Amino acid sequence: xxxxxxxxxxxxxxxxxxxxxxxxxxxxxxxxxxxxxxxxxxxxxxxxxxxxxxxxxxxxxxxxxxxxxxxxxxxxxxxxxxxxxxxxxxxxxxxxxxxxxxxxxxxxxxxxxxxxxxxxxxxxxxxxxxxxxxxxxxxxxxxxxxxxxxxxxxxxxxxxxxxxxxxxxxxxxxxxxxxxxxxxxxxxxxxxxxxxxxxxxxxxxxxxxxxxxxxxxxxxxxxxxxxxxxxxxxxxxxxxxxxxxxxxxxxxxxxxxxxxxxxxxxxxxxxxxxxxxxxxxxxxxxxxxxxxxxxxxxxxxxxxxxxxxxxxxxxxxxxxxxxxxxxxxxxxxxxxxxxxxxxxxxxxxxxxxxxxxxxxxxxxxxxxxxxxxxxxxxxxxxxxxxxxxxxxxxxxxxxxxxxxxxxxxxxxxxxxxxxxxxxxxxxxxxxxxxxxxxxxxxxxxxxxxxxxxxxxxxxxxxxxxxxxxxxxxxxxxxxxxxxxxxxxxxxxxxxxxxxxxxxxxxxxxxxxxxxxxxxxxxxxxxxxxxxxxxxxxxxxxxxxxxxxxxxxxxxxxxxxxxxxxxxxxxxxxxxxxxxxxxxxxxxxxxxxxxxxxxxxxxxxxxxxxxxxxxxxxxxxxxxxxxxxxxxxxxxxxxxxxxxxxxxxxxxxxxxxxxxxxxxxxxxxxxxxxxxxxxxxxxxxxxxxxxxxxxxxxxxxxxxxxxxxxxxxxxxxxxxxxxxxxxxxxxxxxxxxxxxxxxxxxxxxxxxxxxxxxxxxxxxxxxxxxxxxxxxxxxxxxxxxxxxxxxxxxxxxxxxxxxxxxxxxxxxxxxxxxxxxxxxxxxxxxxxxxxxxxxxxxxxxxxxxxxxxxxxxxxxxxxxxxxxxxxxxxxxxxxxxxxxxxxxxxxxxxxxxxxxxxxxxxxxxxxxxxxxxxxxxxxxxxxxxxxxxxxxxxxxxxxxxxxxxxxxxxxxxxxxxxxxxxxxxxxxxxxx
Numbered sequence: 001x002x003x004x005x006x007x008x009x010x011x012x013x014x015x016x017x018x019x020x021x022x023x024x025x026x027x028x029x030x031x032x033x034x035x036x037x038x039x040x041x042x043x044x045x046x047x048x049x050x051x052x053x054x055x056x057x058x059x060x061x062x063x064x065x066x067x068x069x070x071x072x073x074x075x076x077x078x079x080x081x082x083x084x085x086x087x088x089x090x091x092x093x094x095x096x097x098x099x100x101x102x103x104x105x106x107x108x109x110x111x112x113x114x115x116x117x118x119x120x121x122x123x124x125x126x127x128x129x130x131x132x133x134x135x136x137x138x139x140x141x142x143x144x145x146x147x148x149x150x151x152x153x154x155x156x157x158x159x160x161x162x163x164x165x166x167x168x169x170x171x172x173x174x175x176x177x178x179x180x181x182x183x184x185x186x187x188x189x190x191x192x193x194x195x196x197x198x199x200x201x202x203x204x205x206x207x208x209x210x211x212x213x214x215x216x217x218x219x220x221x222x223x224x225x226x227x228x229x230x231x232x233x234x235x236x237x238x239x240x241x242x243x244x245x246x247x248x249x250x251x252x253x254x255x256x257x258x259x260x261x262x263x264x265x266x267x268x269x270x271x272x273x274x275x276x277x278x279x280x281x282x283x284x285x286x287x288x289x290x291x292x293x294x295x296x297x298x299x300x301x302x303x304x305x306x307x308x309x310x311x312x313x314x315x316x317x318x319x320x321x322x323x324x325x326x327x328x329x330x331x332x333x334x335x336x337x338x339x340x341x342x343x344x345x346x347x348x349x350x351x352x353x354x355x356x357x358x359x360x361x362x363x364x365x366x367x368x369x370x371x372x373x374x375x376x377x378x379x380x381x382x383x384x385x386x387x388x389x390x391x392x393x394x395x396x397x398x399x400x401x402x403x404x405x406x407x408x409x410x411x412x413x414x415x416x417x418x419x420x421x422x423x424x425x426x427x428x429x430x431x432x433x434x435x436x437x438x439x440x441x442x443x444x445x446x447x448x449x450x451x452x453x454x455x456x457x458x459x460x461x462x463x464x465x466x467x468x469x470x471x472x473x474x475x476x477x478x479x480x481x482x483x484x485x486x487x488x489x490x491x492x493x494x495x496x497x498x499x500x501x502x503x504x505x506x507x508x509x510x511x512x513x514x515x516x517x518x519x520x521x522x523x524x525x526x527x528x529x530x531x532x533x534x535x536x537x538x539x540x541x542x543x544x545x546x547x548x549x550x551x552x553x554x555x556x557x558x559x560x561x562x563x564x565x566x567x568x569x570x571x572x573x574x575x576x577x578x579x580x581x582x583x584x585x586x587x588x589x590x591x592x593x594x595x596x597x598x599x600x601x602x603x604x605x606x607x608x609x610x611x612x613x614x615x616x617x618x619x620x621x622x623x624x625x626x627x628x629x630x631x632x633x634x635x636x637x638x639x640x641x642x643x644x645x646x647x648x649x650x651x652x653x654x655x656x657x658x659x660x661x662x663x664x665x666x667x668x669x670x671x672x673x674x675x676x677x678x679x680x681x682x683x684x685x686x687x688x689x690x691x692x693x694x695x696x697x698x699x700x701x702x703x704x705x706x707x708x709x710x711x712x713x714x715x716x717x718x719x720x721x722x723x724x725x726x727x728x729x730x731x732x733x734x735x736x737x738x739x740x741x742x743x744x745x746x747x748x749x750x751x752x753x754x755x756x757x758x759x760x761x762x763x764x765x766x767x768x769x770x771x772x773x774x775x776x777x778x779x780x781x782x783x784x785x786x787x788x789x790x791x792x793x794x795x796x797x798x799x800x801x802x803x804x805x806x807x808x809x810x811x812x813x814x815x816x817x818x819x820x821x822x823x824x825x826x827x828x829x830x831x832x833x834x835x836x837x838x839x840x841x842x843x844x845x846x847x848x849x850x851x852x853x854x855x856x857x858x859x860x861x862x863x864x865x866x867x868x869x870x871x872x873x874x875x876x877x878x879x880x881x882x883x884x885x886x887x888x889x890x891x892x893x894x895x896x897x898x899x900x901x902x903x904x905x906x907x908x909x910x911x912x913x914x915x916x917x918x919x920x921x922x923x924x925x926x927x928x929x930x931x932x933x934x935x936x937x938x939x940x941x942x943x944x945x946x947x948x949x950x951x952x953x954x955x956x957x958x959x960x961x962x963x964x965x966x967x968x969x970x971x972x973x974x975x
C-alpha cells in the first residue's frame with residue numbers, strides 16, 4: 001500500500017469528515033488490488049463510535065471485505081498471545097487505595113475531609129495509571145526535590161512510597177500497566193516479525209504515553225502508517241519551532257503532534273495529506289489557526305492578519321449566539337436543531353456541559369423530538385439511582401418525616417403489587433406528619449396513627465415500614481460487603497412493598513439494569529474495601545454511583561446528535577453547534593491534583609494540567625471547521641456573570657481588530673444571525689396573548705357565604721389582611737404545613753405557653769429560689785417532650801433562663817390568682833348574626849373581684865397604639881368578659897390587660913381598662929363586622945400590613961408582586 005519508507009505520517013485538516021476521508025483514502029490506495037488486500041489491513045481507531053462509522057461507510061458502498069478494525073485501547077488478543085495476565089478491575093484497585101487513603105487521613109486529618117475519601121482514592125488511581133502509562137516509576141517521584149515546596153507536597157511525596165507495591169506486579173497489573181506491557185511486547189514481536197499487511201493508527205492524537213509508544217511501534221513497521229486528525233496545515237514552521245516546551249505550549253491544540261514528530265524524528269513538512277480533501281472551509285481554518293497561536297499573539301495578528309483576504313467567506317456559515325441565560329441558550333439551540341430536522345440536515349450539538357444538553361433535550365421534547373445523545377444520563381439521577389441514594393443517606397441517621405415520605409413517595413417503591421393502597425396511606429400519613437408531626441416519626445407514633453385508621457391495611461403497612469427501616473440509624477463500622485448487603489436488602493424491600501414479592505421494578509428497564517450492574521460490580525470487589533464507617537460507606541457509594549451512566553434503548557432522531565467533545569473527531573454532521581463556550585465549561589478547568597503540583601509533574605515527566613486544555617482546544621479546532629457552525633454561550637449562569645471561552649474570546653478579538661479586512665462587519669453578521677435565533681426563542685417563551693398585570697384583589701362573595709364567627713386572634717387579620725380571611729374561611733384554603741419541620745417562632749410560642757400554663761396551674765406557696773427552680777424544671781420537661789432538636793432545646797432554655805427573673809418579679813405582683821378557663825369563651829354581637837370566640841393565655845382574679853387578662857409573647861409586645869388600631873385581641877377579650885363571654889366567670893369587670901414579652905428584651909405593656917375603652921372597642925368591632933357583612937365591601941389583599949416585606953400565606957393566590965401596595969383595590973363580585 002505504501003511506497004515510501006517508515007515512519008509514514010498522514011493527516012487530515014480540521015473540519016474534514018475524518019471517517020469518510022479515511023475510508024476514501026484506503027480505497028484509493030488499494031484501487032487495482034484484489035479484494036482480499038483490504039482484509040489484510042489492520043486499522044486501529046480510538047473510539048467505538050469511530051469503528052461503527054467506518055464500518056457503516058464501507059457497507060454503504062456495497063458488499064466488500066472489511067479491514068480488521070480494532071480499538072487502540074483494546075489489545076486483548078495480543079495480550080493473550082504474549083501470556084500477559086488479565087488486569088485487575090479498576091474498582092478493586094480503587095477500593096484497595098481507599099483503605100490506604102483512610103489510614104492516611106486518620107494520621108493526617110488536615111490533609112482532606114473524610115467525605116473526599118473515595119475521590120482521593122480515585123485521583124490516586126488516576127495518577128498511578130498516568131505514571132504507568134508514561135513509564136514513570138515511584139522512585140522518580142520519590143527523588144523529586146521538594147525542598148522549595150510546602151510541607152503538604154513533602155507528605156504526599158512520602159505517601160507515594162506506600163503505593164510502590166502496586167507497580168511492577170506480575171499477578172494482576174493495573175489496566176494501564178497491562179496496556180503498556182502489551183504495547184512493549186507487541187513492539188518487540190513486530191521488530192522481529194513485522195506484519196505483512198498494512199497497519200494503520202487513525203484518529204489518535206498520541207495524548208497518552210502508552211498510545212504514543214504504540215504509534216511509535218506502528219510507524220516503524222514496513223507497512224505501518226499514522227493518520228492524524230485535525231492537523232493544522234496552515235501553521236507556519238516558526239510557530240512549530242516555538243512549541244518544544246510543554247510548560248508554555250501544552251495548551252495549544254497542535255502540541256501533541258509536535259511531541260509525536262519529536263519522538264519519530266520528523267518535522268511538519270514530513271506530514272502528508274491522507275487525501276486531497278481541503279476541509280469544508282479552508283479560509284475559516286486559516287482564521288481559526290491564527291486565532292489559536294501560542295502567546296504572544298498580538299504581533300502575529302497584526303502582520304499575518306493582513307493576509308486574511310477572505311474573512312467574509314470564512315464567516316458566512318458561522319453564527320454566534322450570546323444569550324443572557326443558559327435557558328435562552330438552550331432554547332436557541334433547540335430551535336436550530338428543530339429547523340435542521342425539518343430540513344433533513346444532519347446536525348450535532350457538541351459540548352462538555354451536561355446541564356446544557358439536558359436543557360436542550362427538554363426543550364426539544366415539546367415538539368416530540370428526541371436527539372441521539374451519546375452520553376445518556378447520569379445513573380445517580382435515574383429512578384433506581386435516586387432510591388439507592390435515598391436509602392444510603394438514611395444509614396446512620398435518625399429517620400425524619402421528610403426522609404420517610406421521600407422514600408414512600410418514590411415511584412419505584414411498592415411496585416411489586418397494586419400501589420393504590422400504598423399511595424393512599426402515604427398521602428394520609430403525609431397530611432398527619434405535616435399538621436401534627438412528629439418531626440422524627442418513631443415506631444410507636446406510627447403504630448398509634450395506624451390504629452386510628454379505619455383501613456385494615458394500615459397496621460400491616462406501618463409494620464412493613466418499621467421492619468424495613470429498623471436498625472438503619474444505629475449502624476456502626478463494619479465491612480463494606482455488610483454495608484452493601486444491608487443497603488440492597490432495604491432498597492429491595494422498599495421496592496417490593498408490603499404485599500409483593502421480588503424486588504418490584506427496581507432492576508428493570510435500562511436504568512435498573514445499569515444500577516444492578518454497578519452494585520453487582522461493587523459486591524464482587526467489596527472484600528477489597530475493608531471496614532468502613534457508615535458515613536464513609538455513604539460517600540463511597542454515592543461517588544461510585546455518580547460515575548455511572550444510563551443509555552435508553554429508545555432510538556433518537558436520525559439527523560440530530562448530542563456529542564461530547566471527543567466525538568468532534570468523528571463528525572459527519574453538516575451543521576455543528578459548539579455549546580457552552582465559557583471558560584470553566586469549554587475548556588473545563590483542570591481538576592485540582594492533591595498529590596503532585598505542576599512543577600513536580602514537569603520534573604517527573606508526567607503530563608501537565610494544561611494537557612486537558614490542549615485536548616479540548618484540538619476538539620474545538622476540529623469542530624469549528626465543519627461546513628456550518630454555530631457558537632453559543634450565555635452571559636450569566638445561575639451564580640454570576642460568565643467569562644467567554646478563551647478561544648471564542650480570541651476569535652472575536654481577532655475579527656474585531658481586522659478593520660481593514662472587514663472583520664468587525666463579519667463579526668456583526670455572525671451576531672446578527674445569532675440574534676435571529678434568540679428572538680425566536682424569546683417569542684417562543686412569550687405568551688400568545690398579552691396579559692396585563694393582575695389588579696389588587698378585593699373579592700366580594702355573597703353575604704350568605706361570609707364567616708359568621710371569628711377567633712379573637714383573627715380580628716387583627718381581618719383588619720390587616722382581609723383577603724386572608726376570605727381565602728381561609730370562605731374558600732376554605734389552609735396552608736399546608738411544611739414537611740421539614742423546624743424549631744420556628746410558632747413552635748417557640750406554643751412551647752412558652754405550655755411551660756407557663758403548667759407553672760401557673762401547679763403553683764404553691766414557695767420561696768423565690770424554689771419557684772425559679774420549678775419553672776426551669778418544667779421548662780426542661782416540656783422542651784424534652786415537645787422539642788426533638790437538641791440545639792433548639794438548649795437555646796430556648798437559655799432564653800427562658802434569662803427571662804425567668806423578670807417573669808417571677810411580675811408574676812402575681814398585684815395579688816391576682818390564676819383562673820382556669822376550661823371552655824372557649826363566646827359572645828354574640830347582637831343584633832348581628834355573628835359570634836366572637838377565644839380564650840386568653842391567662843386570666844387572673846384580683847382581690848377586689850376584677851380580672852387581669854394576660855397574653856405571653858416570645859417577641860415584642862404590641863404598643864398601645866397598635867392595640868387601638870390593629871392588635872385588639874386582649875381589648876376584645878376584656879369586652880367579652882364584661883359581657884359574660886366566659887361562662888365560668890359570669891359577668892365580670894376587667895381592671896387591666898397585659899402583654900408580657902419574654903423575648904431577648906423582656907417587657908410588659910399593660911393597659912388599665914375602663915368601660916369607655918371596652919365600649920369603644922366593642923363598638924368598633926360591630927362597625928367592622930357590619931361592614932364585612934355588607935355586599936359592597938370586598939376582602940382587600942394586604943390592606944394594612946405591619947411589615948410588607950414578610951410574605952403572607954395567601955400572597956401567591958392574590959398574585960402579590962404583579963401589583964404594588966400603593967395600588968387601589970379592585971372590588972369584584974365572586975360567586
